[in-house]
């Protein structure tokens with residue numbers, strides 16, 4: 001008989017300690033609860049004052065007032081170079097939501 005051994009190792013996990021805003025080491029890490037992106041507390045606090053959305057993925061973090069603008073778009077792209085374990089055949093599908101700034105009329 002044959003037996004198959006599956007070796008699982010995840011040593012290539014990169015410690016995500018770089019702040020995408022100041023590009024330095026994250027100080028007082030603050031992780032956004034919906035998208036799990038991490039920033040310095042100071043950096044993300046300032047960024048959210050300018051725009052209440054995640055600077056990395058654009059996820060909205062402000063208070064929703066009224067309806068979203070009617071002409072938002074959803075972009076779906078495929079990155080064949082980004083492979084998810086177990087789904088290597090499919091590449092990675094990236095979904096981007098694009099809503100122009102403004103208030104619905």
Ligand SMILES: [Zn+2]
Nearest residue numbers: 019022040043
């Ligand atoms: Zn920072």
Ligand SMILES: [Zn+2]
Nearest residue numbers: 035037054057
């Ligand atoms: Zn994000």
